[in-house]
Every structure is written in C-alpha cells, then in structure tokens.
Amino acid sequence: MNKTLKIEGMTCAACSRAVERVSKKVDGVSEANVNLATEKLNITFDESKATVEDIKKAIEKAGYTAKTEEVSKTLKIEGMTCAACSRAVERVSKKVDGVLEANVNLASEKLNITYESSKVRISDIKKAIEKAGYKALDDEVTVDKDKEKKEQHTKEMWKRFIVSAIFTVPLLIITMGHMVGLNLPEIINPKVNPLNFALIQLILVTPVMLVGNKFFTVGFKTLIKRNPNMDSLIAIGSSASFLYGIFAIYQISIGNVHYTMDLYFESAATILTLITLGKYLETVTKGKTSEAIKKLMGLAPKTATIIRNGKEEVISIDEVEVGDIVLVKPGEKIPVDGEVIEGITSVDESMLTGESIPVEKVEGDNVIGASINKNGSIKYRTTKVGKDTALAQIIKLVEEAQGSKAPIAKMADIISGYFVPIVITLSIVSALAWRISGESWVFSLTIFISVLVIACPCALGLATPTAIMVGTGKGAEYGVLIKSGAALETAHKIETIVFDKTGTITEGKPKVTDIVTAQEINEEELLLIAASAEKTSEHPLGEAIVKEAEDKKLELKKVDFFKAIPGHGIEVEIDNKKVLLGNKKLMEESNISLESLEEKSIKLANEGKTPMYISSDRKIMGIIAVADTVKESSQKAIEKLHDMGIEVAMITGDNEKTAEAIAKQVGIDTVIADVLPEDKASEVKKLQEKGKKVAMVGDGINDAPALVQADVGMAIGSGTDVAIESADIVLIRNDLMDVATAIQLSKKTIKNIKENLFWAFGYNTIGIPVAMGILHIFGGPLLNPMIAAAAMSFSSVSVLLNALRLKGFKPYNI
Numbered sequence: 001m002n003k004t005l006k007i008e009g010m011t012c013a014a015c016s017r018a019v020e021r022v023s024k025k026v027d028g029v030s031e032a033n034v035n036l037a038t039e040k041l042n043i044t045f046d047e048s049k050a051t052v053e054d055i056k057k058a059i060e061k062a063g064y065t066a067k068t069e070e071v072s073k074t075l076k077i078e079g080m081t082c083a084a085c086s087r088a089v090e091r092v093s094k095k096v097d098g099v100l101e102a103n104v105n106l107a108s109e110k111l112n113i114t115y116e117s118s119k120v121r122i123s124d125i126k127k128a129i130e131k132a133g134y135k136a137l138d139d140e141v142t143v144d145k146d147k148e149k150k151e152q153h154t155k156e157m158w159k160r161f162i163v164s165a166i167f168t169v170p171l172l173i174i175t176m177g178h179m180v181g182l183n184l185p186e187i188i189n190p191k192v193n194p195l196n197f198a199l200i201q202l203i204l205v206t207p208v209m210l211v212g213n214k215f216f217t218v219g220f221k222t223l224i225k226r227n228p229n230m231d232s233l234i235a236i237g238s239s240a241s242f243l244y245g246i247f248a249i250y251q252i253s254i255g256n257v258h259y260t261m262d263l264y265f266e267s268a269a270t271i272l273t274l275i276t277l278g279k280y281l282e283t284v285t286k287g288k289t290s291e292a293i294k295k296l297m298g299l300a301p302k303t304a305t306i307i308r309n310g311k312e313e314v315i316s317i318d319e320v321e322v323g324d325i326v327l328v329k330p331g332e333k334i335p336v337d338g339e340v341i342e343g344i345t346s347v348d349e350s351m352l353t354g355e356s357i358p359v360e361k362v363e364g365d366n367v368i369g370a371s372i373n374k375n376g377s378i379k380y381r382t383t384k385v386g387k388d389t390a391l392a393q394i395i396k397l398v399e400e401a402q403g404s405k406a407p408i409a410k411m412a413d414i415i416s417g418y419f420v421p422i423v424i425t426l427s428i429v430s431a432l433a434w435r436i437s438g439e440s441w442v443f444s445l446t447i448f449i450s451v452l453v454i455a456c457p458c459a460l461g462l463a464t465p466t467a468i469m470v471g472t473g474k475g476a477e478y479g480v481l482i483k484s485g486a487a488l489e490t491a492h493k494i495e496t497i498v499f500d501k502t503g504t505i506t507e508g509k510p511k512v513t514d515i516v517t518a519q520e521i522n523e524e525e526l527l528l529i530a531a532s533a534e535k536t537s538e539h540p541l542g543e544a545i546v547k548e549a550e551d552k553k554l555e556l557k558k559v560d561f562f563k564a565i566p567g568h569g570i571e572v573e574i575d576n577k578k579v580l581l582g583n584k585k586l587m588e589e590s591n592i593s594l595e596s597l598e599e600k601s602i603k604l605a606n607e608g609k610t611p612m613y614i615s616s617d618r619k620i621m622g623i624i625a626v627a628d629t630v631k632e633s634s635q636k637a638i639e640k641l642h643d644m645g646i647e648v649a650m651i652t653g654d655n656e657k658t659a660e661a662i663a664k665q666v667g668i669d670t671v672i673a674d675v676l677p678e679d680k681a682s683e684v685k686k687l688q689e690k691g692k693k694v695a696m697v698g699d700g701i702n703d704a705p706a707l708v709q710a711d712v713g714m715a716i717g718s719g720t721d722v723a724i725e726s727a728d729i730v731l732i733r734n735d736l737m738d739v740a741t742a743i744q745l746s747k748k749t750i751k752n753i754k755e756n757l758f759w760a761f762g763y764n765t766i767g768i769p770v771a772m773g774i775l776h777i778f779g780g781p782l783l784n785p786m787i788a789a790a791a792m793s794f795s796s797v798s799v800l801l802n803a804l805r806l807k808g809f810k811p812y813n814i
Contacts, residue, residue: 241267
C-alpha cells in the first residue's frame with residue numbers, strides 16, 4: 001500500500017533522513033521517501049504487517065509528528081430537530097472510513113467534518129448522512145488544511161522575526177554602539193554601572209529566547225533521542241552564549257567587572273533573529289516551488305449542472321457521480337470527464353493537451369474535465385469523476401513526481417545523516433584544542449558557537465527536492481508529465497531513442513494517399529466503387545477507403561453480393577458487375593493483368609504505401625494506395641534530437657521496405673523491422689547491452705514491456721492506459737517535439753541540482769574550517785557567530801532562489 005503522510009517538526013536534511021530511517025525500521029515498510037520541500041513522506045508498506053498508526057508512532061518516537069493529509073469541510077444539515085439528531089449525524093459520519101472528526105452544531109445546523117481526501121469523498125459522507133434520514137448540503141466554506149497550515153506557519157515565522165528584531169536591534173546598539181561613536185547613558189554605561197549594562201542585555205535577550213523557544217524544544221528533544229538536527233546546532237550554540245552571559249553577570253556582581261567585555265547575549269539574540277529571518281524567507285520561497293500543482297488544481301470547476309428528473313440542478317463537483325447527465329453551456333468549464341450524448345460544440349482543451357485550436361465535439365466524442373466549452377450547448381454522460389478524471393490523474397502524477405527522490409539526492413541524504421553529529425564533535429574538539437593551546441574560555445566559546453551555527457545542513461536538504469519540484473511542475477505546464485525524480489535524472493543521459501512506428505511517428509490511422517486509374521474512369525468513380533465494395537468489410541485499409549469517400553460526400557452504391565477472401569481481399573457485385581478488390585495475389589490468382597499499372601504499384605510499395613487493386617469483369621480498373629501517414633511534428637522532432645547528439649531508431653512489425661520508406665521520410669538512423677510485439681523489449685535490451693542509455697517512445701499495449709525495459713519509457717498521451725501506466729514520462733500533447741522538451745528539461749534540472757549541491761557542499765567545506773579558526777592560526781580574523789548565522793541563512797535562501805530560476809525554462813519549440 002502507498003500512503004502520503006504530512007511530517008511536522010522537520011527543519012533540515014538531517015531531520016528528513018531521521019524520519020526515513022525510523023520509518024524503514026517498521027516491519028513491513030519497503031520504501032520511505034521524505035521530501036523536505038513539501039514536508040511529506042511517501043511510504044510503501046505491507047498492510048498485513050504494518051499499519052499507518054505503527055508508522056506514525058515510530059516517527060513520533062523520533063521527535064516528529066506524522067499526520068494524514070486532511071481536508072476540512074462544513075456541511076449544512078437539514079432534518080435535525082434535537083440533540084439526539086445531532087448525535088446521530090455525528091455517529092454515522094464518524095463510521096465512514098477516512099473520517100477523522102465530525103462535530104455538529106445544532107443551533108446553526110452545521111456539521112464540521114475533517115476527513116482524509118485520499119480515503120473518502122465528501123459524496124460518500126453525504127450518502128451515509130442521507131441513509132440516516134437527514135440531508136447534507138454544501139456550505140460555502142471549504143478549507144485546505146495543508147494550505148492553511150503553511151500560510152499560518154509563514155505568518156508565525158514573520159511575527160517571530162519582528163518580535164526578535166524589536167529586542168535584538170537595541171541590544172546590538174547597547175553592545176556595539178561604541179564602535180560607531182555612540183555614547184550610552186550613565187545608568188547603563190559599563191564603565192559607570194557595569195551590572196546595569198549586563199542586566200539590560202539579559203532583559204533584552206530573554207524575549208528573543210522565549211519567542212525562539214521552538215529551536216530549543218525541538219533541538220534538545222532530537223538531541224536526546226540521538227537524531228540531532230539543525231535546531232540542535234542552533235539550540236546548543238545560543239544556549240551556550242546565554243548561559244555564559246549568566247555566568248558573566250554573576251562574576252560582575254561579585255566585583256569582576258572585566259567580564260562586561262565578555263558578555264555573549266547579543267550573539268544569542270542575533271543568531272536566533274537571523275535564523276528566524278532565514279526560515280521565514282525559506283517558507284515563502286518553498287511555497288513558490290509548488291505553484292504548478294496550485295495552477296492545475298485551480299483549473300477544476302467547483303460546480304456542475306446536472307439533469308435530474310428532467311430539471312436542471314446545480315450541484316458541487318464532489319457530488320457528481322458516474323452516469324450523471326451533465327449540461328454545459330457556451331463559455332462554461334466541463335466539470336468532469338464524459339461522453340457527449342447530445343449537441344455539437346468545439347472545446348478548448350489547451351489546458352491539458354497544449355493544442356490551441358478548439359476540438360469539435362459531436363455525439364459519441366469524449367470530453368475532458370476542466371476544458372472549456374466554446375460555442376454550443378452539450379449534454380454528456382459522465383464516465384470518470386473525482387480521483388479518476390484526467391485532470392486528477394495528472395495532478396496525482398505531478399505530486400508523486402515532486403515527492404520522489406532522484407538518485408543524485410541519495411548522496412546528499414547519506415551525508416546529511418552523519419553531518420550534524422560530526423559538526424557537534426568538531427565544535428567541541430576545536431573549542432578544546434584552542435583552550436589547551438592557551439586561548440581563553442571566551443575565545444574557545446566563540447569557536448564552539450561559530451562552528452555549530454555555520455554548519456547547518458539546510459541547504460543540503462533543499463538542494464534536490466526544490467529543483468525537482470520546479471522542474472516537474474514546469475514539465476506539466478508544457479504537457480510533459482514526469483512521474484519520478486529518477487526519470488527526470490536519467491533522461492539527460494539518453495543516447496538512443498527508440499520510437500514505435502504506428503501511432504507514434506505515424507498517425508496510426510491509414511489514409512488514402514494515391515488513386516491511380518487504368519481505364520476510361522475518373523478517380524472519383526474508382527473511389528466510389530471501391531468504397532461501396534468495402535462498406536461491409538471490417539478491414540482497417542477498407543475503412544480508410546470508405547472514410548475518404550465519406551469525406552468527399554460520395555453516395556455509395558448498393559452491393560448485391562459480398563464475399564471475403566482471407567489474406568487476399570473481397571469479391572462483390574455492384575450494378576450486375578463482378579468487382580474484385582484486394583492485393584496483388586488476388587489479381588494474379590484471378591488471372592487479371594495489371595498492364596501499365598505494374599510499374600506504378602512497385603513505386604507505391606517502395607514509398608511504404610499499400611496498393612489495393614480494383615478490377616471489374618476481369619479487367620483492371622486502377623489502384624488505390626493506403627498508408628499510415630507521418631505526423632506533422634515527427635521530422636522536426638527527429639531533427640531536433642539529432643541536433644542534441646541523440647541517435648534515433650524506429651521499431652515496427654511492418655516489413656522492412658515499408659519501414660525504410662517511413663524512416664527515409666523523417667530521417668531515422670536505424671530501422672528495426674519485422675519485430676513481433678513480444679520481441680520489442682528484447683530489441684531495446686540489445687541496444688542497452690551495447691552500453692547505451694535507451695529511451696523508448698510508444699503508445700500501445702504491445703509497447704508496455706519495452707517502455708518498462710528502457711532506461712526511460714515515454715508514452716504518448718493519446719495511447720492506451722497500459723502504455724501510460726508503464727511509462728516514466730507521459731507526453732500529453734501527442735507531439736514528438738515534447739520528447740526533446742523532456743530531455744532538455746532533464747538537462748536543465750540536473751544542472752540546477754548540481755549547482756545547488758556544489759553551493760551547499762562548498763559552503764560547508766569552506767565555512768567550517770573558517771569557523772574553527774583556521775584563518776586565525778595565520779594571523780587572520782575569527783568568524784563572529786552573528787556573521788556565521790547570517791551566512792547560514794543566506795545559504796538556504798540562495799539554494800531555493802537558484803531552483804526557482806528553472807521557472808524561466810522554455811522548450812525549443814516555443
């Protein structure tokens with residue numbers, strides 16, 4: 001079973017590593033991935049061995065809080081008359097699996113309900129209430145708890161920073177003012193009243209310590225539980241400063257006034273204030289990384305007009321069920337997926353497919369939820385609702401990709417897991433080493449605090465997930481759905497791309513390409529006879545001929561006799577004449593001479609077209625050539641891949657001659673023809689055995705094994721569900737240019753991740769030795785703890801800002 005849990009209390013990469021570690025220790029858990037940027041844990045476990053509660057308990061023991069993704073909603077309840085009614089509504093609501101809380105206010109006749117959106121839909125809760133004899137209606141307010149908490153957290157961080165700054169600024173003026181020529185009043189002048197000077201600093205630092213109490217509660221809690229994190233470093237550093245200040249006040253009170261120069265209160269206050277500012281900027285920037293999801297969610301309409309008992313009724317989108325008849329007027333959004341049963345219109349599907357031209361919809365056509373109805377009124381029967389709609393599936397794919405880990409992230413995870421304990425050890429060792437070498441306790445304390453504060457691994461933990469979130473979100477914007485961080489990372493290494501032919505490079509629908517006549521008969525007449533003959537046939541090539549005739553609005557003739565000749569063609573009777581339509585074998589066996597058409601038929605076959613011969617009363621009348629036409633974007637896309645230095649191959653079950661003709665048309669390097677569907681995967685494997693990183697692009701059920709076998713499988717959005725399920729990347733727009741877009745996006749994202757990791761690692765590599773006093777050995781300055789705190793905050797924010805640069809990504813074809 002897969003589950004997503006919201007984790008509270010994480011502050012850095014060491015935290016996410018700790019949560020993953022304790023989760024994996026639970027018996028039955030096979031996979032646990034934490035995304036620090038979204039603060040979510042994606043977990044896979046065996047329900048027979050472990051429960052969500054077991055996992056939650058393990059995480060709580062490690063010092064964090066795990067919660068299921070919750071949604072709160074208010075429902076208006078009709079039919080309640082007394083307290084017994086309200087209790088009944090609460091009771092039946094709570095019985096629904098996935099409902100966490102249900103509270104009824106009898107006076108306002110409202111039910112406040114909190115439930116897991118992944119487990120239950122609001123329509124299920126409403127049904128349970130209705131079964132109990134009451135009616136549940138939508139109230140105006142729907143709250144996204146996750147969004148609300150994030151906004152609340154951002155406001156809280158800003159409030160904490162403002163309060164901290166109000167007390168820290170005067171504290172810095174009192175302690176550092178003399179450096180810029182400021183004179184203190186006598187009452188707090190260290191030379192006149194040293195104890196007052198110390199006490200005013202204690203009074204100013206105390207509110208900052210209280211406002212920043214979370215750093216201490218979380219930091220020391222995780223330290224005790226042997227999972228130290230960033231807060232542990234800050235808590236130890238600022239506590240050491242504060243406690244040393246208390247000791248200094250005691251010394252001043254007994255007459256040792258030289259301690260007025262050794263007070264460290266301003267360091268404690270400034271560290272906490274700057275880290276709080278860094279954390280505030282981090283939460284604001286993190287919010288911007290998941291804008292893609294917000295945009296997608298914002299596309300969905302909130303209500304639907306359904307036809308019930310012949311009347312129009314506006315209901316909440318949550319209440320729409322499969323089989324409902326929905327009415328959509330011009331300009332309205334289509335609420336959920338379905339099939340048109342009445343009316344003609346054109347629909348703008350650009351939000352999902354990227355195709356700017358509206359698509360015409362008639363009876364029997366499918367419509368997609370969240371697309372826009374342009375000009376006509378239609379009625380349609382719903383086929384998919386809730387989590388099953390195309391939009392919901394896309395949102396789910398993007399969320400899963402944003403929550404997944406790229407292999408490149410594992411290195412950062414492993415390092416951050418050991419990082420904090422190593423830093424604590426280094427801070428103690430370096431402080432003691434300086435003390436032993438003859439430096440004062442104050443000097444050693446400066447070293448101790450500076451090392452702790454500058455070495456926070458926040459930047460390290462944010463480097464990969466933020467880039468993946470922005471990258472996958474940007475992909476979704478351009479119709480490229482990347483299902484995982486691993487797929488995003490591997491795509492930039494691709495050396496060979498294997499395209500399936502039918503439905504991928506070609507349209508997948510045969511079309512009439514040539515009409516060649518032999519006797520005194522025009523093209524239209526030949527097409528009319530051929531289409532009339534094929535009208536009752538079910539052969540795909542025959543269907544193409546019939547469609548061509550229908551497109552030209554030809555009135556088909558009556559067929560008096562029909563006989564299918566397997567492997568050859570058909571024999572029919574039209575206007576008392578015996579008509580044969582089929583392949584060359586049929587003509588040869590019927591002793592019908594091809595006369596001057598022989599040469600033309602060879603030429604058509606060499607072009608990858610299938611010639612269909614038509615004879616009447618044993619005389620050849622002409623040839624109609626049918627072919628699967630190449631998609632408009634195929635040649636351009638292959639040229640672009642060649643420009644990127646990628647080899648392009650084509651795999652098909654067609655004969656080599658037809659395959660070579662298509663390959664020549666679009667510029668394919670390698671042709672793998674006459675391949676049985678079950679052998680496609682082994683052909684991909686052969687290329688991989690040559691040491692190449694291979695991507696497979698396909699659309700059908702028979703492509704699924706090859707899509708799985710490839711290093712990266714890409715499915716065309718119009719393909720089968722099986723192909724889409726098997727692929728790592730889904731190209732919604734059915735445009736092969738998006739293959740290049742996926743690889744280009746992968747390259748940009750991986751480059752961004754490497755920049756982030758370089759900055760995060762480089763920063764700590766340089767920062768820690770400087771904080772340990774390496775420059776001081778050669779006569780250089782010491783690193784002030786306040787500067788260390790500012791630098792640490794800047795490192796996290798800079799990594800996030802660098803990841804946000806990906807928002808400017810544009811594909812080659814834009």
